[in-house]
Amino acid sequence: xxxxxxxxxxxxxxxxxxxxxxxxxxxxxxxxxxxxxxxxxxxxxxxxxxxxxxxxxxxxxxxxxxxxxxxxxxxxxxxxxxxxxxxxxxxxxxxxxxxxxxxxxxxxxxxxxxxxxxxxxxxxxxxxxxxxxxxxxxxxxxxxxxxxxxxxxxxxxxxxxxxxxxxxxxxxxxxxxxxxxxxxxxxxxxxxxxxxxxxxxxxxxxxxxxxxxxxxxxxxxxxxxxxxxxxxxxxxxxxxxxxxx
Ligand SMILES: Cc1cc2nc3c(=O)[nH]c(=O)nc-3n(C[C@H](O)[C@H](O)[C@H](O)COP(=O)(O)OP(=O)(O)OC[C@H]3O[C@@H](n4cnc5c(N)ncnc54)[C@H](O)[C@@H]3O)c2cc1C
Ligand code: FES
Numbered sequence: 001x002x003x004x005x006x007x008x009x010x011x012x013x014x015x016x017x018x019x020x021x022x023x024x025x026x027x028x029x030x031x032x033x034x035x036x037x038x039x040x041x042x043x044x045x046x047x048x049x050x051x052x053x054x055x056x057x058x059x060x061x062x063x064x065x066x067x068x069x070x071x072x073x074x075x076x077x078x079x080x081x082x083x084x085x086x087x088x089x090x091x092x093x094x095x096x097x098x099x100x101x102x103x104x105x106x107x108x109x110x111x112x113x114x115x116x117x118x119x120x121x122x123x124x125x126x127x128x129x130x131x132x133x134x135x136x137x138x139x140x141x142x143x144x145x146x147x148x149x150x151x152x153x154x155x156x157x158x159x160x161x162x163x164x165x166x167x168x169x170x171x172x173x174x175x176x177x178x179x180x181x182x183x184x185x186x187x188x189x190x191x192x193x194x195x196x197x198x199x200x201x202x203x204x205x206x207x208x209x210x211x212x213x214x215x216x217x218x219x220x221x222x223x224x225x226x227x228x229x230x231x232x233x234x235x236x237x238x239x240x241x242x243x244x245x
Pocket of ligand 1: 036046047048049050051052063064065066067068069070071072108109111112205206207208209235
């Protein structure tokens with residue numbers, strides 16, 4: 001982990017209250033899809049954790065939704081602005097060689113799956129993608145996944161696009177089979193996937209965080225392997241290690 005300064009290269013709205021932010025800087029601390037950065041926001045004591053959506057040697061793509069004051073301030077960033085980032089946080093996904101993989105994202109859980117999709121393709125795996133949102137106005141990156149040559153399904157809770165309901169409804173409706181899954185999204189979605197999919201998988205949790213690098217214990221969860229800090233030991237955990245009550 002390093003504290004680094006990045007420069008805003010581009011920011012654009014891509015769905016309702018959702019922005020794609022492209023930053024320029026030293027990305028050498030980012031080594032795996034599913035890692036995150038922690039962004040200092042003017043006037044806020046705590047940084048805001050955001051997943052890495054994509055990266056190359058000198059640019060970093062993030063996608064964030066405006067939820068509260070911090071992300072609202074971020075949405076007003078402009079080209080040329082400098083931002084202070086803790087880079088290369090978290091463990092990220094471990095790519096397996098399973099051939100029938102599903103990538104399942106819900107809302108702001110979709111971004112880390114994009115870099116993961118590219119990594120899987122590099123390894124010769126063509127995953128099927130299922131993206132869940134509340135409504136069609138919230139849908140983003142469907143075209144980007146399709147441009148990678150991946151079959152991509154959408155589920156919306158109100159039925160305005162794709163399957164009406166949740167990602168699990170889309171999996172059933174389209175009779176999607178898997179020998180492995182990778183998921184990121186809200187806890188109820190992750191729990192439903194663990195209970196309904198028989199295959200093994202990895203899940204990225206978006207727990208509320210304090211420091212973001214393992215010092216405050218503010219993000220601890222109990223797993224089958226004892227107490228773990230989501231920011232440091234995760235955010236990606238194996239299905240069999242997560243305990244659902
Ligand atoms: C590992 C990880 C990756 C994430 N990736 C993304 C992403 O790619 N895109 C995206 O839009 N959002 C992502 N989130 C959620 C994002 O961090 C929160 O939406 C954001 O911090 C809200 O800040 P705020 O000031 O707008 O809201 P406020 O509610 O005003 O925030 C108050 C405090 O609570 C924390 N907080 C609030 N909601 C969350 C949350 N869901 N998760 C963690 N902390 C929260 C904030 O960081 C802040 O410290 C991620 C969260 C984690 C933990
Ligand atoms: S947020 Fe401080 S230990 Fe995880």
